[in-house]
Amino acid sequence: xxxxxxxxxxxxxxxxxxxxxxxxxxxxxxxxxxxxxxxxxxxxxxxxxxxxxxxxxxxxxxxxxxxxxxxxxxxxxxxxxxxxxxxxxxxxxxxxxxxxxxxxx
Numbered sequence: 001x002x003x004x005x006x007x008x009x010x011x012x013x014x015x016x017x018x019x020x021x022x023x024x025x026x027x028x029x030x031x032x033x034x035x036x037x038x039x040x041x042x043x044x045x046x047x048x049x050x051x052x053x054x055x056x057x058x059x060x061x062x063x064x065x066x067x068x069x070x071x072x073x074x075x076x077x078x079x080x081x082x083x084x085x086x087x088x089x090x091x092x093x094x095x096x097x098x099x100x101x102x103x104x105x
Contacts, residue, residue: 073079084090091097 081092085097089097089099
C-alpha cells in the first residue's frame with residue numbers, strides 16, 4: 001500500500017511539473033508569436049519607407065541629370081542667344097525682330 005501511495009504522489013508531482021512546463025512553453029510561444037507579428041509589421045513599414053526613399057532618390061538623380069544638361073547648354077553661346085531672343089526679346093545688331101500678336105476674342 002505504501003508503494004502505491006508513493007507512485008501516486010510521484011505521478012501527481014510529475015503531472016504538476018508537466019503542467020508547469022506546458023504553461024511556461026505556452027507563455028514563451030505566445031511571447032514569441034507576438035514579437036514576430038510586431039516585427040513583421042515594423043518590417044513592412046520600413047520596406048514601404050525604403051521604396052518611397054528609393055523613388056525619391058531616382059527622381060532627384062533624374063533632376064540632377066537634367067540640371068547638368070542645362071548647365072552644359074548654358075556654356076554654349078548659341079543657346080544663350082536663343083534664350084535672349086526668345087525670352088527677353090533681344091536681337092543681334094542688324095536683325096529685325098518680328099512679334100506676332102493674337103487678337104483677343
